Amino acid sequence: MSGHLHEILARGLLQAGAVLLAAPLAEGVMRKITAVLQSRQGPPVIQPYYDLLKLMGKEDLECGESPWMQRLAGWLALVAPLSVAALWPGIGGQGPAAGDAILLVYLLTLGGVATLLAGLAAGSTYSLLGISREMMTMMVLEPLLAIALLVAACHADSLQLADLFGGAIYGRSGHSGSGLLMLGVLVFAFQAMVSRRPFDMTEAESEIMEGPLMEYSGPKLALLQWARMARLVVSSALMVALFWPGGAQLGFPWAALVFAAKTAAVILAVTVIAATHVRYRVDQAIRYFGGMLLAGLAALGLACFGF
């Protein structure tokens, strides 16, 4: 058992570290692609590393309502996606795993909770406006994620992550109706899960001046930005793990490379959509999510009856 635990810990640290290091690169690539779409030259792809370094080196100003909560919110925001990465049961789900779907939903929700805390702790009018939008979004969006995992659980007949990942949502036996429906739902809701345009109204710079982030600067801002980048990578990987199986049998290192390539493809899609859409208003977004949620529930119903 202790050997098993060692393996889980080592793998977890490795995976969390990989996400932490790769996240700014993904952001850099996003910026570069956006720049190309906007007929600009754009910054070098490693610019986000410089940005984070610069912020880390700045003075840690304390200006909000509750400084200790602000620091907590920053760390919490970053730790949540990293924990998901650490619990990842290997590419294709064949490795030993320590968590189940319930824990995963909690951890993913924690990211949103961290944003709420950050806004509350800052306490300015615009931060509060931002978190009221975040809260509205979360209430509709988080169940969607839980539903997706439950659909997978129905097919896999298990809540263990190791059983769910590796394309479980299609069912081990071919393409199920509920799986396809759920894929459609998540594809349409994915921009919102990573809070990118057109669903970035929580932080809308030109409306509410970055909302919850408004009062943050220096190292705390670096934490929150890094968390946002990490969340994008982890969520994209989650999409791949649930819906895009294949390549796991190739063995090290090819399986990992194929997985990374698929994740990068998801991030590319996010970038292109973000660069070509107008930001939605929160009421428009909620109406949109409402439809998604209904479709998601339908998929869950189908999955329960084995379709």
Added chain:
Amino acid sequence: MKPSEILTPIKQRYGTAIQRIDRLDDRRLVLHVDAGALKSICRFLFRDLDARYIAGIGADDRPYSGRFMVAHNFAFDRDGLLASVLAMLPADAPEVDSIAGEVPAASWSEREFHDLVGIVPRNHPNPKRLVLPDGWPDRVHPLRKERPWNDRPDGYDEDRPFAFDPAPPGCVVVPLGPFHPTLDEPAHFRLYVDGEIVRGCEYRGFMVHRGIEKLAESVLTYNDIPMAAERICGICGCVHNVAYAQAVEQAASIPVPPRAEYIRTIMLEIERLHSHLLWVGLAGHILGYDTLFMHCFRIREPVMWIAEKISGNRKTYALCLIGGVRWDITPELHDELDQVLNRLEAQWRPLVSALLEDRNLRRRAAGIGVADRALIKEQGLIGPVARAAGIDIDCRRDHPYAAYDRVDFDVILAQDPDVWGRISVRAREVFESIRIIRQCLVKLPAGLLQAPIADELPIGRIGMSSVEAPRGESHHWLITGENHRPRRWRVRAPTYQNLQGIPAMIRDQRLADMTITLGSIDPCFSCTDRLETVDVRTGAVRVCPPEELRDRLRQRWNEPTTP
């Protein structure tokens, strides 16, 4: 209708209350009336004759006539007529009945002449200060002739905060500005928000007055003022430059050579091009569509380059002097401008057709910031805001100036009185501007750039000029005076009227729509903030206390510069 046809019912109705009627020319009218009848006559013009309200003017005329002067300007857009209704007030009791109750569009103008000239509008519905800060002493009115241009009166408490109206019950106050990422200039909107819904707002602006009108009537001379006038605005500067020059030319009956008129038209349209291209981009940015912003700016850049080739500057062209222009369109520039227009049209056309078919954008912009016909009439809203609602007004056609009566163009209209309609109108107006410039280039006559002016300009004449800025009508009104400068020069920029419609346009809509609604009038706060005294309020730097910074700046201001 000819001026005479408009005058007949006024004369019949008010008879002896009308002291004198000056017909400056076929398209300009000045009615001198009794102060007691001013309100009634203004109501008659606004309601019964359906004139559009332009601006109110207060002036200190005591050195010349021993009295104060108040005027309200109206436009008869269908008849191509501008009318000024003017009354004199006694020097010891400068009071006049407020017309803002009857003509809501006059509200700001009356508050402004109350602040600056000290003419009291009796029974004004909202008699708060508009231009002067709350700490400014009572009974000190900067535009009175006895106050020097660099006046800093005793008892001025610079640090006194604005006194705001109480918020309605159940609403949270959300301060928007003075500094906000989408406000490019300082202005303060105190929004009363209920959840995400805006229930009302109070506006305080005029934070960066530069005293340009006061400078014009005390320091500058006729040919300096065009250069000061174009610094009223960083985007539509040429409009103010031309409008001022035309007002003087009209007052002094100076004929402008045709070539100069064509060049003025070309530069005004170049300005409209870059302003509209900038605005469509900014609207995209406000709505979170930065890709649109970037492409607009890429397409816009060659327009700036050709402007720089013609005038030496990307902006602030220093184009007009009284009676002419300073820059010529050489044959080489002629060809290059033609190429720039061809490229611009080729790039803008696909972008506009994609833009107007973007369903997401339409869903986001339609139905917000609504200014219906009633609001437009009441508040005197102008430019693309009016045209988007289907109101067919455009000074270029209605009150033609420069060479606009010799070119062919369409006035672009829409039937959506919302942000979407304004996007559509501005995006399509670009093609008309291209068309106008092309015609001007073909028709450009040879000849002088500048009319010879042999004599001093006559004194005490009134001039009026309306120029269609990218944002709407810019109106200049002046009286010529002694010492080579006007006695009084009043500028009414388009944002001055359009901003007054904002509280009604944002009421009961979401906070998320506030910035794009404000953006949709293409606000230009510097245009609005053009008046009075140097206000060196620079308190943003923490290491140096604001008072110290202010004192230092003031020291530098007062010291003669050492070579």
